[in-house]
Amino acid sequence: MAEREAPGGAGPGAAPSVPVVVQGPELSREEKLQLRKEKKQQKKKKRNEKGTAAEPPEPGTAADPAQPRVTPHPASPPASANAPNDGEKPPGGKSKAELRAERRAKQEAERAQKQAKKAELGQGAAPAKPRLTPTEAPSVVKRLPEHVQVDDPAAQRKLAKKLERQQVPLRQDYGTKVNLFSHLHQYSRKKPLTQQMSIPSTVIHPAVVRLGLQYSQGIINGSNARCIALLEVFKQLIRDYSTPPNEELSRDLVAKLKPHISFLNQCRPLSVSMGNAIKFLKKEISCLPDTLREEEAKEKLQGTIDNYLREKIVLAAEAISKSAFEKINDNDVILVYGCSSLVNRTLCDAHTQTDRTFRVIVVDSRPRLEGRETLRRLVRHGIHCTYVMINAISYVLPEVSKVLLGAHALLANGSVMSRVGTSQIALVSKAYNVPVLVCCETYKFCERVQTDSFVSNELDDPDDLIVQRKGQAQLGGWAENKSLRLLNLVYDVTPPDLVDLVITDLGMIPCTSVPVVLRVKNVDQQ
Amino acid sequence: MEFQAVVMAAGGGSRMTDLTSSIPKPLLPVGNRPLLWYPLNLLERAGFEEVIVITRKEIQKMLSLDTKMKLDFVYISDNVDMGTADSLRHIHQKIKTDVLVLSCDLITDVDLYKVVDLFRTHDATLSMLMKKAPEPTEVAPGQKGKKKPVEQRDFIGVDDTGKRLLFMANEADLDEELVIKRSILQKHPRMHIRTGLMDAHLYCLKKYVVDFLVENRTITSLRSELIPHLVRKQFSSPTSLQQGLDNKEEGRKKKEQASLDIYSFIKEDNSLLKPAPDNSCWNDHRGDMNETLHEGKVRCYVHIMKEGLCCRVNTLALYIEANRQVPKLLLNLGLEEPLVHGTAQITDRGMVGSDSIIGSSTQIGEKTSIKHSIIGSACTIKDKVKITNCIIMNSVTIEEGCCLQGSVICNNAVIEKGADIKDCLIGSDQRLETKEQFLIKPLLE
Numbered sequence: 001m002a003e004r005e006a007p008g009g010a011g012p013g014a015a016p017s018v019p020v021v022v023q024g025p026e027l028s029r030e031e032k033l034q035l036r037k038e039k040k041q042q043k044k045k046k047r048n049e050k051g052t053a054a055e056p057p058e059p060g061t062a063a064d065p066a067q068p069r070v071t072p073h074p075a076s077p078p079a080s081a082n083a084p085n086d087g088e089k090p091p092g093g094k095s096k097a098e099l100r101a102e103r104r105a106k107q108e109a110e111r112a113q114k115q116a117k118k119a120e121l122g123q124g125a126a127p128a129k130p131r132l133t134p135t136e137a138p139s140v141v142k143r144l145p146e147h148v149q150v151d152d153p154a155a156q157r158k159l160a161k162k163l164e165r166q167q168v169p170l171r172q173d174y175g176t177k178v179n180l181f182s183h184l185h186q187y188s189r190k191k192p193l194t195q196q197m198s199i200p201s202t203v204i205h206p207a208v209v210r211l212g213l214q215y216s217q218g219i220i221n222g223s224n225a226r227c228i229a230l231l232e233v234f235k236q237l238i239r240d241y242s243t244p245p246n247e248e249l250s251r252d253l254v255a256k257l258k259p260h261i262s263f264l265n266q267c268r269p270l271s272v273s274m275g276n277a278i279k280f281l282k283k284e285i286s287c288l289p290d291t292l293r294e295e296e297a298k299e300k301l302q303g304t305i306d307n308y309l310r311e312k313i314v315l316a317a318e319a320i321s322k323s324a325f326e327k328i329n330d331n332d333v334i335l336v337y338g339c340s341s342l343v344n345r346t347l348c349d350a351h352t353q354t355d356r357t358f359r360v361i362v363v364d365s366r367p368r369l370e371g372r373e374t375l376r377r378l379v380r381h382g383i384h385c386t387y388v389m390i391n392a393i394s395y396v397l398p399e400v401s402k403v404l405l406g407a408h409a410l411l412a413n414g415s416v417m418s419r420v421g422t423s424q425i426a427l428v429s430k431a432y433n434v435p436v437l438v439c440c441e442t443y444k445f446c447e448r449v450q451t452d453s454f455v456s457n458e459l460d461d462p463d464d465l466i467v468q469r470k471g472q473a474q475l476g477g478w479a480e481n482k483s484l485r486l487l488n489l490v491y492d493v494t495p496p497d498l499v500d501l502v503i504t505d506l507g508m509i510p511c512t513s514v515p516v517v518l519r520v521k522n523v524d525q526q
Numbered sequence: 527m528e529f530q531a532v533v534m535a536a537g538g539g540s541r542m543t544d545l546t547s548s549i550p551k552p553l554l555p556v557g558n559r560p561l562l563w564y565p566l567n568l569l570e571r572a573g574f575e576e577v578i579v580i581t582r583k584e585i586q587k588m589l590s591l592d593t594k595m596k597l598d599f600v601y602i603s604d605n606v607d608m609g610t611a612d613s614l615r616h617i618h619q620k621i622k623t624d625v626l627v628l629s630c631d632l633i634t635d636v637d638l639y640k641v642v643d644l645f646r647t648h649d650a651t652l653s654m655l656m657k658k659a660p661e662p663t664e665v666a667p668g669q670k671g672k673k674k675p676v677e678q679r680d681f682i683g684v685d686d687t688g689k690r691l692l693f694m695a696n697e698a699d700l701d702e703e704l705v706i707k708r709s710i711l712q713k714h715p716r717m718h719i720r721t722g723l724m725d726a727h728l729y730c731l732k733k734y735v736v737d738f739l740v741e742n743r744t745i746t747s748l749r750s751e752l753i754p755h756l757v758r759k760q761f762s763s764p765t766s767l768q769q770g771l772d773n774k775e776e777g778r779k780k781k782e783q784a785s786l787d788i789y790s791f792i793k794e795d796n797s798l799l800k801p802a803p804d805n806s807c808w809n810d811h812r813g814d815m816n817e818t819l820h821e822g823k824v825r826c827y828v829h830i831m832k833e834g835l836c837c838r839v840n841t842l843a844l845y846i847e848a849n850r851q852v853p854k855l856l857l858n859l860g861l862e863e864p865l866v867h868g869t870a871q872i873t874d875r876g877m878v879g880s881d882s883i884i885g886s887s888t889q890i891g892e893k894t895s896i897k898h899s900i901i902g903s904a905c906t907i908k909d910k911v912k913i914t915n916c917i918i919m920n921s922v923t924i925e926e927g928c929c930l931q932g933s934v935i936c937n938n939a940v941i942e943k944g945a946d947i948k949d950c951l952i953g954s955d956q957r958l959e960t961k962e963q964f965l966i967k968p969l970l971e
Contacts (some may be wrong), residue, residue, distance in 0.1 A: 192639070192643060194639045194642070194643055194646075195637070195639055197573070197639075198572065198573020198574075199528075199529060199572040199573050199574060199626075199638050199639060199642055200527055200528040200529040200530075200573065200574060200575075201528055202527075206527075206528035206646075209528070209646060210646045210647070210649070213643055213646050213647045214647055217647050218808055219647060219648070219806065219808050220806045220808070221806045221807050221808050222805055222806050222807050224805045225805035225806035225807075228805060338807075339807035341805040341807075368807075370807045372809075372812055373807040373808075373809055374807075376809070376812075376815060379815070380815050
């Protein structure tokens with residue numbers, strides 16, 4: 001904390017040493033260390049000279065402007081430090097320029113010290129500034145998640161060790177991957193994780209095993225469905241949990257949930273909605289007051305999970321559906337893609353609750369063919385539907401009035417991550433000047449930023465692409481052909497400029513307002 | 527706990543009385559191990575730690591198994607004739623979770639997780655194992671050369687994926703025609719009916735099925751009554767009972783029968799998966815307007831094994847077949863005991879075939895060739911004997927110069943010099959005189 005304190009009335013004496021600091025980047029580490037030591041000594045001297053009277057006001061003024069300045073403009077101090085030094089030397093106290101100069105000097109020193117710490121592993125730097133890092137703005141490099149580092153053997157070894165510790169089996173990758181996606185996992189549906197586990201599963205709760213199997217076999221599909229099923233299973237886990245003696249529920253329960261979460265992750269990579277729900281749950285558990293008995297604590301947790309489900313998913317869906325069907329006018333032709341529970345609900349509600357006539361064009365794509373399920377649900381409700389495959393969208397778009405899409409997640413730069421094919425639809429719609437509306441609940445907003453679909457995605461079972469026609473499977477022998485790779489992507493990222501409006505439970509916002517919502521959410525949670 | 531395993535070892539072996547009159551069926555030696563060892567080994571390999579074994583008292587006394595699992599023996603007395611369902615009813619208080627029922631005569635190397643995964647993934651009521659089997663046409667020793675008529679066939683109907691069990695009927699229950707309900711065809715337009723399947727008698731049942739059995743005392747056998755009932759129930763709704771009755775007294779009858787309907791036992795399990803499937807886009811069928819799985823609460827699944835070993839030791843022919851397949855199975859299991867026991871004294875190792883099993887303390891003389899055979903423990907086989915494709919149980923004495931082919935020789939038999947035995951079944955404690963020739967003779971008691 002030494003450097004943060006006010007220079008304590010640095011008078012004109014500080015000025016002569018500043019020009020040396022101007023050539024900041026070119027200085028060597030040793031010189032910077034030396035400079036710092038000199039400054040410290042000068043400060044001590046001045047403090048003893050001026051006394052304590054001048055100190056209190058200084059920390060307030062000097063510290064605050066210094067903090068925000070550290071991150072945005074690290075490069076400017078060396079250049080602009082020149083100006084304030086020459087010229088004005090008012091008689092009394094410090095001039096503004098000198099204050100600025102001191103601040104810049106402090107920044108330089110901090111930077112130097114950080115570099116020194118990194119290189120020398122805290123020989124000289126550490127004892128001097130042990131407490132600097134917590135008060136700095138968090139500028140650490142975020143560690144890459146394991147699931148995008150499959151081609152890094154060190155990361156995979158770490159994962160294997162972690163799973164071994166939690167007694168969760170490691171799922172093996174299957175088949176050769178396309179080079180561009182070799183950093184992602186690719187699993188086969190025919191080799192479930194239960195192959196490596198004992199039959200009456202003891203380590204993992206049976207409900208979680210069942211859920212994991214349902215995820216990996218594709219029986220529970222869609223980010224809302226997966227999140228709801230996950231929360232229900234967590235409720236059951238909490239019900240069956242009993243605190244061991246000498247342990248606290250708030251700490252032990254989180255530790256007990258970790259192997260289950262790893263298991264589910266191995267069965268199928270967690271979706272963004274599931275990740276946010278897990279974060280919320282872990283925070284709730286660790287914030288439980290210690291005074292509660294186990295039964296009360298468990299009930300409280302069940303209550304919070306129920307609330308989360310109700311508010312963030314069920315009520316949000318109602319709110320979105322209400323605002324979205326305001327956008328549906330009479331004689332509209334709406335284009336939908338794949339199977340999104342929100343979009344289906346919107347359309348069904350619009351059909352039953354208003355008397356506007358509209359028709360729907362359902363666009364579908366292989367290999368999942370989810371549009372058929374959408375078609376079934378809409379037709380069952382009595383909505384007039386047309387069904388096309390994705391290669392026909394440019395033929396149907398001239399007659400479409402708006403496009404309604406669902407999302408798997410909304411990223412922090414406003415991009416929409418959704419089923420593969422969504423970005424194509426958005427692109428072609430833009431070319432035809434058709435408005436694109438995305439429906440997404442706020443709990444699916446994620447702090448990740450992605451500009452392309454390669455960096456983080458999910459690879460599905462490549463055998464799904466094999467089609468059987470008249471007893472012949474065209475791609476059946478793909479594994480034997482060394483130069484053939486099959487790619488079955490699950491998600492893709494749509495850039496924000498292709499999306500016109502995002503309909504959330506907080507209202508209708510443009511794509512670029514997503515970071516605002518995230519920031520407000522973070523402030524709320526803190 | 528997820529599953530409890532139950533092994534039914536009280537059966538009498540009524541279809542092979544020749545063998546089982548002297549030795550109870552669970553103790554019949556197959557590959558020199560009691561028959562009961564095989565299903566227990568299967569469970570142990572899968573990871574079970576506790577098993578409930580339903581058997582008769584005398585069997586348990588004679589049993590000596592080395593297994594790490596905790597075996598919980600439940601006895602039923604001899605005079606009570608209990609079917610498999612009756613036995614489950616007998617132990618229903620011990621059953622607290624879903625149950626995996628095995629028969630003691632099942633020898634298989636199936637991956638159990640395949641059967642159990644069907645049960646878990648689809649939240650099924652019943653999940654069973656079947657094997658594609660060719661019709662048995664073996665000439666069983668002891669039968670006078672005529673081919674036994676093919677046993678009553680089972681007609682099994684599965685859906686397109688081959689996993690969902692839609693229809694099950696035995697030829698004995700049908701008059702002349704196979705009757706398939708319209709509701710089944712409406713829900714599953716494509717059904718494959720197969721006859722060449724053998725039921726392995728391995729069932730995963732939900733707990734509420736056991737509760738249903740407790741109330742419904744008319745069901746005595748799992749295989750012949752309960753399973754077809756469950757398969758039929760998949761397509762009949764709970765209200766169909768009320769519609770079917772015409773009697774005036776149906777008020778009272780309705781109440782009785784409604785309470786025996788299995789649907790009343792299915793607890794509406796805590797909305798666990800109810801909202802999720804509404805939002806999920808998976809559907810098990812397409813082409814009609816119905817919800818996934820047609821919202822049927824009772825679902826039966828079957829795993830059909832194509833390769834691998836799976837046999838039930840029901841009849842003599844199957845017993846011999848099992849003995850032939852078992853050496854390969856034991857090799858694959860990688861057990862510590864070698865096929866030829868350490869304490870066996872064999873003079874000519876080279877004359878013993880590689881897939882023959884020889885028990886402990888057996889003495890084999892010179893110039894004796896043993897091929898594809900299983901010899902029990904404490905046997906004495908003198909010189910110049912030729913044994914091919916035989917099953918010889920414990921403490922048998924075979925004098926010099928004998929020639930045995932394709933025969934089964936039970937405990938403590940003595941075969942004098944120079945006998946020539948082909949395709950025979952020799953009971954226990956028998957003594958055959960010298961220089962006799964026996965060809966396809968029926969059982970000698």
